[in-house]
Amino acid sequence: MRIGIVEDQPLLRTALAEVLSARGMAVVGVAGDPAEALRLGDRERPDVMLLDIRLPPTFVDEGLQIAEAMRRRHPTVGLLVLSSHAEVAFAQRLLSMEEDTRGVGYLLKERVGEVAELADAVRRVAGGEVIVDRCLIQRLMARPRLGDPLDRLSPHERRVLALVAEGRSNLGIAEQMGCQVGTVEKHLSAITGKLRLIPGDARARRGINVRVLATLAFLGGTGTG
Amino acid sequence: MSIIVEGAVGRQPGPDNPTRRAAVARRTAVAAGAGLSLAAVGTALSSPVAPTGWITGALHSFGVLLIVAGFVVSARSAAPRIGWLMVCCGGLYHLGDLRASEQPWLFMVGFCLAYLWTAVLAHIALALPTGRVDDAVSRALVVASYLAAVGTQVGRFVAERPQPPWWWNLTPPPTSPWATIGSLTYAALTLAVLVVVARRWVTSTRLRRRPAGPIWAATMVLGAAGLTVAVAARVGAPPAVHVGTLATALTLDLLVIPLVALTRRIRSTRAQSHAARVLLGLDGRQLPHPARLGRTLAEAVGDPALRVTYPQGGGALCAHGDLTPPAREAGQAVTAIRRHGAVIARIIHDEALNEQLDVTRTAFGIAGLAIENAILYRAQQARIEELRHSRLRVSTAGFEERRRIQRDLHDGAQQQLYAVLMLLDTIRDAPAAGVPAELHRIRATAGRAHLLLRDAISGLQQLTQGIYPAALLGHGLAGAVGLLAEVAPVPLDVRVPSRRWPRHVEVTAYFFIAEGVANAYKHARAERVTVVAEERGPRLHVEVTDDGDGGATARPGSGLSGLRDRIAAVGGDLTIASPAGGGTRLAATLALEEPCG
Incomplete structure (x- = not known):
């Protein structure tokens, strides 16, 4: 697996390269700013680019801008964005780059402290999956709502909804929950009935990102049920 | 009031030159002394031949009273020359008394100059109100009056060789045509003067009629009497008719003078209060436009041609600049209003206007006060504006500083801590089977360090977020408040448009909302909070409403009081509505202006 790392802080950049190499990944290049990052992407076309979201010069959303540029130039390159602040808007923007965005991930920066999880995320993004950080989803699920519609879900259904939001496929959800795919589908239709939020199966099958975006929009809105 | 007049009216209305005024005063005093002496001599000489009764009283007192009145006018009026002429007229009037003398040469002088005073009277009538005879016609009339008054009498003296004693009641019938010539010339000149005065009366403004009117009227009475006397002489009426007519006219004038003084006094007081009323209506917050102040002053003092200019030099003080160097027309004067020199x-x-000093001083004094007031107000406003700008700049600089610190902490220290966290993770997480106990202990320690460091990073992150929320930069107020809603322990109903505003406005609005929301769940035990931001014209209105306990006040030193200060620092204001038990509504209004300078 060939990895490019875009991070402006040299110490963290070096550490990331070391740690991922130790996990059997080939770090084919590192970059510290958007221009370098694009040159790296053009030159190496790595399987996955690991992108810090805050980069010079403005430290606002340069990482996302690189992701958008890379997706236009080299659609096959997986993009894993690391963000210090869990912002739904950033995740939504990342997942909306294409109609059916694949091979993208939005992780919190603190995930670098869970190297196994980070490496797993890199592999899944390389495999074309969509990933949204579980902490962001947990926070969204836990936020107080008036007449909270999530109260209508059973604990199992809540867990399924969270996994949907994290970008898992039905099979992935079944693996995570240790149950049959059929059970997951049953839960999903129950959730759809209760919340009327996940689009019909046909569209859901067409793109995981569609149902992630729908769930994020539902959880991230200030809707009061 | 006097302070204002002194302070504001530098050059008070009056004759241009104080030394000239003093010279006129000296001349008047000398003339009055001479006139009074002449009156005493004349009265003594004429008493034996004078008829008995009120007529003599009137004939004797006219000159003296005219001297006294002239003296007063000379001292008080803005046209002291008129007073001087009045004193001369009063004194010369008594020359006629010399005709009662048996001394031939005294009689001659008295006879020849008996009517000189009437020429002075014509002079006065034509010199009103300024004391100067400006136009050629008037000047010619004055000269002709003097020549006629003396010339016809000299002619008659030479032709008739009259013998003393004569007086107003003792005038033998004429024996030469000179009497006829004198009467006709006198009548013609009197008519001419009356026409000129009447024409001036008709064409002059109310302002000019006001001070001159009574004296003109008095002159008209005497003129009419003179005409009557002249006509009477022509038709051969008995001397009693002449004397009666003359005495009546003189008496009328004697009554007119004090009456005039009284009405002028009353009028002046009324005009002053009118002027004050009109001028006090001026708006003290702005320097009145010259045209507007001019109109107001014109109305106040009754001079429709009045204009006001502000000097160019006082540019900083003055919005309208100087229109032109003050150009005045004939008959106009310029009065400067001064402040601190x-x-x-x-x-x-x-x-x-110089004729009615009381009114003019009052009006100009109040106008000066209004202008000074406006200048002070403008200066004060400028200072307030400057303070407001500097406070905004200071606040903005403070926000920039916060942002810099936030960036240093976040992009420096925090990223390094992430690296350490990652390295710790690689030690703590390894397959545990078959490793020595020592290694196991090290891994456990690394695991604990990992946990501690993660908490520390999380704390640091909250700290940097509190210093300057990163989302504010990327997503503006809507994004940052959205994040606030995700982590708040109460449901937040957020209605904030996804628009960008000046940075200091966004930051202030954000901290206002954060504080309002925190107050709602920490202190007011609210179950629901609504956040609304709305752009209204040049301002952003932000409201935080909760359904909590209420009763919040901005006590000095409290959080709300600090919040109010921070909002005021960027040119906004905060209102708090928090009835006990009725929830709290905090409303902030922020000016959407970029800090300048």
Whole structure:
């Protein structure tokens, strides 16, 4: 697996390269700013680019801008964005780059402290999956709502909804929950009935990102049920 | 009041030159002394031949009273020359008394100059109200009057060789045509003067009629009497008719003079209060436009031609600049209004205003006060504006500093800590089977360090977020408040448009909302909070409403009081509505202006 790392802080950049190499990944290049990052992407076309979201010069959303540029130039390159602040808007923007965005991930920066999880995320993004950080989803699920519609879900259904939001496929959800795919589908239709939020199966099958975006929009809105 | 007049009216209305005024005063005093002496001598000489009764009283007192009145006018009026002429007229009037003398040469002088005073009277009538005879016609009339008054009498003296004693009641019938010539010339000149005066009366402004009117009227009475006497002489009426007519006219004038003084006094007081009323209506918050102040002053003092200019030099003080160097027309005077020695305005007005010093001083004094007031108000506003700008700049600089610190912490220290966290993770997480106990202990320690560091990073992150929320930069107020809603322990109903505003406005609005929301769940035990931001014209209105306990006040030193200060620092204001038990509504209004300078 060939990895490019875009991070402006040299110490963290070096550490990331070391740690991922130790996990059997080939770090084919590192970059510290958007221009370098694009040159790296053009030159190496790595399987996955690991992108810090805050980069010079403005430290606002340069990482996302690189992701958008890379997706236009080299659609096959997986993009894993690391963000210090869990912002739904950033995740939504990342997942909306294409109609059916694949091979993208939005992780919190603190995930670098869970190297196994980070490496797993890199592999899944390389495999074309969509990933949204579980902490962001947990926070969204836990936020107080008036007449909270999530109260209508059973604990199992809540867990399924969270996994949907994290970008898992039905099979992935079944693996995570240790149950049959059929059970997951049953839960999903129950959730759809209760919340009327996940689009019909046909569209859901067409793109995981569609149902992630729908769930994020539902959880991230200030809707009061 | 006097302070204002002194302070504001630098050059008070009056004759241009104080030394000239003093010279006129000296001349008047000398003339009055001479006139009074002549009156005493004349009265003594004429008493034996004078008829008995009120007529003599009137004939004797006219000159003296005219001297006294002239003296007063000379001392009080803005046209002291008129007073001087009155004193001369009163004194010369008594020359006629010399005709009662048996001394031939005294009689001759008395006879020849008996009517000189009437020429002075014509002079006065034509010199009103300024004391100067300006136009050629009037000047010619004055000269002709003097020549006629003396010339016809000299002619008659030479032709008739009259013998003493004569007096107003003792005038033998004429024996030469000179009497006829004198009467006709006198009548013609009197008519001419009356026509000129009447024409001036008709064409002059109310302002000019006001001070001159009574004296003109008095002159008209005497003129009419003179005409009557002249006509009477022509038709051969008995001397009693002449004397009666003359005495009646003189008496009328004697009554007119004090009456005039009284009405002028009353009128002046009324005009002063009128002027004050009109001028006090001026808006003290702005420097009145010259045209507007001019109109107001014109109305106040009754001079429609009055204009006001502000000097160019006082540019900083003055919005309208100087229109032109004050150009005045004939009959106009310029009065400067001063403040601390500097001219703050010039008023171009009718000279006749100098005739009513009380009104003019009051009006110009109040106008000066209004202008000074406006200048002070403007200076004060400028200072307030400057303070507001500097406070905004200071606040903005403070926000920039916060942002810099936030960036340093976040992009420096925090990223390094992430690296350490990652390295710790690689030690703590390894397959545990078959490793020595020592290694196991090290891994456990690394695991604990990992946990501690993660908490520390999380704390640091909250700290940097509190210093300057990163989302504010990327997503603006809507994004940052959205994040606030995700982590708040109460449901937040957020209605904030996804628009960008000046940075200091976004930051202030954000901290206002954060504090309002925190208050709602920490202190007011609210179950629901609504956050609304709305752009209204040049301002952003932000409201935080909760359904909590209420009763919040901005006590000094409290969080709300600090919040109010921070909002005020960027040119906004905060209102708090928090009835006990009725929830709390905090409303902030922020000016959407970029800090300048």
